[in-house]
Amino acid sequence: xxxxxxxxxxxxxxxxxxxxxxxxxxxxxxxxxxxxxxxxxxxxxxxxxxxxxxxxxxxxxxxxxxxxxxxxxxxxxxxxxxxxxxxxxxxxxxxxxxxxxxxxxxxxxxxxxxxxxxxxxxxxxxxxxxxx
Amino acid sequence: xxxxxxxxxxxxxxxxxxxxxxxxxxxxxxxxxxxxxxxxxxxxxxxxxxxxxxxxxxxxxxxxxxxxxxxxxxxxxxxxxxxxxxxxxxxxxxxxxxxxxxxxxxxxxxxxxxxxxxxxxxxxxxxxxxxx
DNA sequence: CTTGACCCTGTAGTTGCTACAGGGAGCATA
DNA sequence: TATGCTCCCTGTAGCAACTACAGGGTCAAG
Numbered sequence: 238x239x240x241x242x243x244x245x246x247x248x249x250x251x252x253x254x255x256x257x258x259x260x261x262x263x264x265x266x267x268x269x270x271x272x273x274x275x276x277x278x279x280x281x282x283x284x285x286x287x288x289x290x291x292x293x294x295x296x297x298x299x300x301x302x303x304x305x306x307x308x309x310x311x312x313x314x315x316x317x318x319x320x321x322x323x324x325x326x327x328x329x330x331x332x333x334x335x336x337x338x339x340x341x342x343x344x345x346x347x348x349x350x351x352x353x354x355x356x357x358x359x360x361x362x363x364x365x366x367x368x369x
Numbered sequence: 370x371x372x373x374x375x376x377x378x379x380x381x382x383x384x385x386x387x388x389x390x391x392x393x394x395x396x397x398x399x400x401x402x403x404x405x406x407x408x409x410x411x412x413x414x415x416x417x418x419x420x421x422x423x424x425x426x427x428x429x430x431x432x433x434x435x436x437x438x439x440x441x442x443x444x445x446x447x448x449x450x451x452x453x454x455x456x457x458x459x460x461x462x463x464x465x466x467x468x469x470x471x472x473x474x475x476x477x478x479x480x481x482x483x484x485x486x487x488x489x490x491x492x493x494x495x496x497x498x499x500x501x
Numbered sequence: 502c503t504t505g506a507c508c509c510t511g512t513a514g515t516t517g518c519t520a521c522a523g524g525g526a527g528c529a530t531a
Numbered sequence: 532t533a534t535g536c537t538c539c540c541t542g543t544a545g546c547a548a549c550t551a552c553a554g555g556g557t558c559a560a561g
Contacts, residue, residue, distance in 0.1 A: 242507065252508085253550060261548090272557045274508055283497070290496050294478075295471055298548070308493050315490040319482050322492050326475045329468055336465045339427050343458045346426075350451050358447040360454050361440050364422050365415070374538065384539085385519060393517095404526045406539055430517070 238268075238276040248285045255285065263288060263302060296325055370400075370408040380417045387417065395420060395434060428457055 245252050258264045264285060267275045277285075284305070291301045300321055307318055349359035377384050390396045396416060399407045409417075416437070423433045432453055439450055481491035 240508075251550075254548085256510095257549060270557090272508080274557075287496050292548090294474060294496075295468075304493070304496065315482055315492070318490055318492045319479065322475060322479050322482070326472065326479060329472050329475065333465060333468045333472065336461055336468070340458065340461050340465065342426060343454065343461065347451065347454050347458060350447060350454070358450055360447070360450045361436070364419050364426075364436070372539075383519075386517085388541095389518060402526090404539080406526075424517090 238278055239282070241275045241277070244277045244282060244285065247282060248289050250285065250289055258285070258288065261298070263298065263305070294325075295329060296321075300325060370410055371414070373407045373409070376409045376414060376417065379414060380421050382417060382421055390417070390420065393430070395430065395437070426457075427461060428453075432457060 239247070241252050241255055244250070245255055255264065259266055264281065267277050267281055270276055287305070287308075288301055291304060292298075296304070303321055304318060346360055346363045349363065371379070373384050373387055376382070377387055387396065391398055396413065399409050399413055402408055419437070419440075420433055423436060424430075428436070435453055436450060478492050478495045481495070
């Protein structure tokens, strides 16, 4: 059994975030000490680690919730998990493509900037609606 | 002079968003008609177009605010603009790198998923804190 | 017995909008 | 003139996923 601070350290999670996860129902309300402190067992540690790892991989809290409920059921097949992961992957592919397009536009803009004063700044010009 | 709805159409911006920009001080409060409707001139159109284009390029509202104040001053040199753009670019590079790393992790995970039941799901396993 | 680190609840802030609710304005049509 | 209809107004609340207080209580060490 460990305190919320210890759990936070073990999972690299802020105390407020753990309480937040409890509030939104991702983590079950833990037992309390006589002094009303939360205490967490190994299962809670495992669950929070799962959540954090999923979040690190960019899954939304809703997706994490779905993954958790699938593991909680235990009997359900792997297909739903696979679909969630693939959907997420597709979204990441999209974001990468968007950012690469953005980078291209930005770098074109930046390269055209000579460093003079604002009246002839190519960046401002590039952002402006009319050609001067 | 045009209504807020017309300005919105011209800049592909929702009416609520325009009012929001006004509220946070990105757009000056425009003139009003007798019936208390906002009316916008060409300068407002140019300014909002600038904002939208900057936003499309991924600049934050704070960055847009900085860019706008530089153009408003007119005399300041281009270096600050350049720095803002380069900082933004660096951030995008970072995001791309992060997402590519993520994609790699995810694809490894997904490929290992056989499609059996949850107890042997490699995705769940990959997300779990302990080996089994 | 006091100091300091930790914990508690509850609420508000962050970013960049978006979505109402509950009304008023302005124009066309019957 | 009445009735729709579309647009506009203000003000407030909601979204994601936390984060940051304020204003207190608990607990172990010295």
